[in-house]
Each structure stands twice: as structure tokens, then as C-alpha cells.
Amino acid sequence: MAGKKTVSMQDIADELGISKVTVSKALNGKDGVGEELKQKIFQSAQEHGYILPDYGQRRAKKVGIVMSDRFNSGDAGKFYMGMYEKIIAELRKVMCASMMITPTRESLQSDLDMLERKGTVDGLILLGILDRKVRDAVDTIPLPKVYVDVYDVTHKSDSVVTENIYSAYELTDYLIQKGHKDIGFVGTVGGTTSITDRYLGFMRGILETGRAPNQEWVIPDRNEDGAAIELMLPERLPTAFVCNCDETAFRLVKTLKAKGIRVPEDISVVGFDDDIYAELCEPALTTVAVNIEEIGKVAAKRMMRYMERTRRRPGEVFRILGKIIYRDSVKEIKE
Secondary structure, X not given: OOXXXXXXXXXXXXXXXXXXXXXXXXXXXXXXXXXXXXXXXHHHHHHXXXXXXXXXXXXXXXXXXXXXXXXXXXXXXXXXXHHHHHHHHHHHHOOOEEEEEOOOOOOHHHHHHHHHOOOOOOEEEEEOOOOHHHHHHHHOOOOOEEEEOOOOOXXXXXXXXXXXXXXXXXXXXXXXXXXXXXXXXXXXXXXXXXXXXXXXXXXXXXXXXXXXXXXXXXXXXXXXXXXXXXXXXXXXXXXXXXXXXXXXXXXXXXXXXXXXXXXXXXXXXXXXXXXXXXXXXXOOOEEEEOOHHHHHHHHHHHXXXXXXXXXXXXXXXXXXXXXXXXXXXXXOOOO
């Protein structure tokens, strides 16, 4: 390419021996171009001073990812950190910078002042459940937002969540097909939108059998602040439990074993998420694997679309299907 000539997409395409359409897709962050080729296209564009269509002489976009500080460490944090890494990887593909914000009640005001300062970030991705006071305050910030693994209760922004209701229904139906008629649910209904959705899926499975759910077998697992509480088991137990997450399933198995109850020989247990607790549990948990990669991809794309053009219509909910992983925590009951 000539030294001082204005570089075009066709120049880049000719140099790499590819089509102009492929170059356009890569530079505009669209699907259909492999990662290795995409990097070659960006490298060629940068070497020859091509003005990128979404960035060029304008300031590159920057996204703030707001996440509870309790997800920064420990086993419980690995699930959300994995999701966070997928999101920033997708943002990098379109040359979009990111920064993590973990506000607490103590740091909230200074974090809000920073986020509202013009030019700090161009949009916010809210990842997972936040402290209620923190979330209410962040909701008021006049920036484009995308909610991940939680619904936007204001219905103004997009939400990207796992398809919880049908997946929990499938888990419940799996237990029913294995011969279980007495099935309980472990999770504080109303504690989070995910728990409530998973409970609704569980309820659908039970109701389809023509039986009414036994409320004694619906066991809370956390308080209103989201902190784990002791699992209080009823005197008469079902033959299986659907748990709202793998961490709760892991705790339930420990609680049952402490009472001399074997899993799955005496009681079957299933979880949700396919996180570290599914592997740590003995026996390994049957669970729903959340598609973290697709959630990260959709969240990043919606964020970029929001920042590119302001929308005034209500937000959409994108439900990403999970997949049941069958392991050793379920026993078939033969009549």
C-alpha cells in the first residue's frame, strides 16, 4: 500500500487476499470472521493507519462492569468471574475497554461520583445480584445499561439471563422420569429473580404429575441480604431435591450426610449452574450448565448497540439456554 494514500477496506482485503465484506465484518465487530483472521485484519488496519469505523478519531468506548465485591474471591466468585472474563473478551474484540467496579455501601457515594463524571465510562453492565441499596443507586445513573444474570426491574434496559424456568422444569421432569414422586425445592423463593424462575420451573414439573407441591419441602437457603443460612430439613423428607444452585446443593448434601442420609441411595439431589461446587460435591452433581460464553457474547453485543445509538423503547430479555449435565447424584427408583 502507498505510504501516504488514504487506506481503504479494499486495500486491506487485497493485502490479505480476502474479500472486502470480510474486512468490513471484522472492523465492525460482526460475526462470521474467525478470531485469528480478525486479529490479522486489525493488525493490518493499525499498521497502515486505517481509521476504524467505530473508533477512528473518536475516543474508544469504555464499559464499566458493576459486580458485587463478594464475587471477587473464593469458590462462589469463580462463576461470576468466569462470566466477567467472557464479557471483557467479547468487548476487546471490538476494541472496547472495560473497568470493574465493586461498590459497597461504604464506597457507594464515591463510586457513583466517579461513574457520573463525564467521560469515565460510556455504559454499564450490571453483573449478578447487587446489594439492594447499591443497585437502586446504580439504576439512577443516566448511562446505557445491560443487566446480566438478573432482570432489569425497570424494564428500560436489556437483560441477559439463563433460561431458568424451562431448565428447572427439565431437571424436575428428569427426576420424575427416574421414578421420583416426592420432590422438594431448596432455595429462598423471592430471594432473587433466578431462584424464583427456577422455582416456577420446578412447580410446573410437579403440577404436570397431578400432584400438589408439599410446602414443607420448599426450604429457604439464604436471608434477605443473600447470605447463606442453615438448611432446616423437615422431619419427613422427599426422595429428591431440586436445588436453585450448585452451592446450595453442595451444602444440602453435607447436611444430609451429617444426619446419616446417603446421596443418592436415600435421596437424590440436583443443582444448577455447573460451577465449582458441582465438581467438589460427593457424589458429583447432576446440574444445568450455564452457557457463560454465549451470555458474555450477547451482553457485550447489546452493550455496544446501546452505546452506538440511544434507544427509547423498553428493554428486551435475552434468555440463553443451558444444558443438563448428568452425573452421579440421582438414583432411579424402581417400583
